[in-house]
Amino acid sequence: MERFAIETRGLSGGGRVSATKLLVLGIVHLSGGAHGYQVRSELQSWGAESWAKIKPGSIYHALKKAAADGLLTEHAEPGNSGPERVLYRATARGRDEMVELVRDGLRRTNDADMLNASIAMLPMLTRTDAIAQVNERVARLEAELVVQAKWREHPNRDAPEHVRDQAELWAGHARTELEWAKSLSKRLSEGAYTMADDPGSWRTVPDHRKMRV
Amino acid sequence: MERFAIETRGLSGGGRVSATKLLVLGIVHLSGGAHGYQVRSELQSWGAESWAKIKPGSIYHALKKAAADGLLTEHAEPGNSGPERVLYRATARGRDEMVELVRDGLRRTNDADMLNASIAMLPMLTRTDAIAQVNERVARLEAELVVQAKWREHPNRDAPEHVRDQAELWAGHARTELEWAKSLSKRLSEGAYTMADDPGSWRTVPDHRKMRV
DNA sequence: AAACGTCTAGTCAAGGTTGATTAGACGCGC
DNA sequence: GCGCGTCTAATCAACCTTGACTAGACGTTT
Numbered sequence: 001m002e003r004f005a006i007e008t009r010g011l012s013g014g015g016r017v018s019a020t021k022l023l024v025l026g027i028v029h030l031s032g033g034a035h036g037y038q039v040r041s042e043l044q045s046w047g048a049e050s051w052a053k054i055k056p057g058s059i060y061h062a063l064k065k066a067a068a069d070g071l072l073t074e075h076a077e078p079g080n081s082g083p084e085r086v087l088y089r090a091t092a093r094g095r096d097e098m099v100e101l102v103r104d105g106l107r108r109t110n111d112a113d114m115l116n117a118s119i120a121m122l123p124m125l126t127r128t129d130a131i132a133q134v135n136e137r138v139a140r141l142e143a144e145l146v147v148q149a150k151w152r153e154h155p156n157r158d159a160p161e162h163v164r165d166q167a168e169l170w171a172g173h174a175r176t177e178l179e180w181a182k183s184l185s186k187r188l189s190e191g192a193y194t195m196a197d198d199p200g201s202w203r204t205v206p207d208h209r210k211m212r213v
Numbered sequence: 214m215e216r217f218a219i220e221t222r223g224l225s226g227g228g229r230v231s232a233t234k235l236l237v238l239g240i241v242h243l244s245g246g247a248h249g250y251q252v253r254s255e256l257q258s259w260g261a262e263s264w265a266k267i268k269p270g271s272i273y274h275a276l277k278k279a280a281a282d283g284l285l286t287e288h289a290e291p292g293n294s295g296p297e298r299v300l301y302r303a304t305a306r307g308r309d310e311m312v313e314l315v316r317d318g319l320r321r322t323n324d325a326d327m328l329n330a331s332i333a334m335l336p337m338l339t340r341t342d343a344i345a346q347v348n349e350r351v352a353r354l355e356a357e358l359v360v361q362a363k364w365r366e367h368p369n370r371d372a373p374e375h376v377r378d379q380a381e382l383w384a385g386h387a388r389t390e391l392e393w394a395k396s397l398s399k400r401l402s403e404g405a406y407t408m409a410d411d412p413g414s415w416r417t418v419p420d421h422r423k424m425r426v
Numbered sequence: 427a428a429a430c431g432t433c434t435a436g437t438c439a440a441g442g443t444t445g446a447t448t449a450g451a452c453g454c455g456c
Numbered sequence: 457g458c459g460c461g462t463c464t465a466a467t468c469a470a471c472c473t474t475g476a477c478t479a480g481a482c483g484t485t486t
Contacts, residue, residue, distance in 0.1 A: 045371035158258040176385035
């Protein structure tokens with residue numbers, strides 16, 4: 001009966017994939033260490049509350065959970081000016097997990113939040129890897145559109161008419177996403193953005209020169 | 214400080230709007246009374262696990278919560294054949310709340326799950342009401358596209374380049390949705406679907422002839 | 427200089443979500 | 457007539473999300 005029990009688990013201790021987790025890990029990493037409020041501000045300036053629907057409350061939870069899972073380290077800092085704060089830094093496992101989350105988010109269809117978060121963290125990947133993941137997404141979307149087309153030819157008679165008509169909307173979204181993914185793949189191939197293996201990326205910048213707030 | 218404390222609360226005891234709640238209330242109502250497994254099967258046959266991302270576990274919780282809030286009544290039934298079951302029936306408050314949820318889900322932008330669930334429960338509204346809500350949605354989407362266009366002219370310099378480029382994808386989704394909403398409005402005007410005030414709708418069918426499993 | 431709003435920084439309880447698990451009934455091949 | 461898989465029906469603990477709330481510091485208005 002428990003044939004599939006393990007299957008869905010990823011690199012770390014398990015638990016649901018979450019856009020919050022990815023974004024929090026990503027910002028901490030990009031900042032080369034950050035406290036909660038800093039992550040919160042950075043995400044806000046990226047407009048993440050709207051496209052990933054992240055509320056401040058979730059950020060602190062995600063940070064603590066990631067620290068408990070060994071993906072981040074916690075350093076308590078006495079408040080020299082203002083309240084106390086806790087500094088978080090990414091561990092090696094945290095970096096690996098984050099990269100896997102980005103790759104998965106790009107490759108797999110479904111879940112808009114995860115896709116948005118993955119795109120936001122795209123430069124965590126090398127250029128060739130990113131292109132490969134996006135291309136796999138393109139292939140998946142094309143396959144899904146074929147399935148959807150078949151489904152509309154032979155609709156499920158149990159579902160009411162207006163529910164069946166909803167499929168048009170989903171197909172429209174899938175086509176939009178397909179076009180966008182194709183154009184992203186092309187932009188990447190043409191050298192757009194600074195990826196992990198490009199000069200000037202977060203990876204090639206020495207620690208003391210990384211972004212600070 | 215608590216100026217807005219009440220504002221977000223709806224008709225009932227409060228709490229977050231949820232696609233699960235709407236679908237569960239809707240199925241119970243449409244079935245003229247149902248137990249958990251029946252709701253689960255019906256949603257499955259509508260393909261709801263995929264488009265509303267509802268897992269069985271959530272359904273039972275939603276039923277109990279709705280019963281605790283007075284939106285449903287619970288009738289324990291001894292298992293004449295098979296395990297025990299609990300029969301749920303919609304109350305008047307449950308019906309009112311559900312209709313409000315559908316209207317809100319149609320009118321307000323954001324949250325794909327809620328929109329999908331609302332469309333699935335569209336025939337809960339009268340035809341004129343449904344058209345009005347969809348038209349308001351059309352207007353909102355058009356306004357949003359204008360805002361997005363302005364945003365792309367004057368992008369936020371704090372966000373990285375690839376995050377700013379993501380806006381193209383959102384705009385594409387918004388345009389897809391806009392076109393679909395317009396066509397839905399048109400179909401409704403032309404008399405498509407059986408709405409709450411049409412002959413043959415769930416509302417005009419006497420209780421004993423309602424769908425049973 | 428007391429009052430006021432605002433920014434920094436974070437906690438918390440209440441509630442929602444979910445994968446795993448339980449358990450009886452039922453058909454069916456051997 | 458016994459084991460096996462499948463269907464019905466639901467429970468539960470672990471985990472995630474969130475709105476509301478706390479609290480110090482700082483500028484600035486009155």
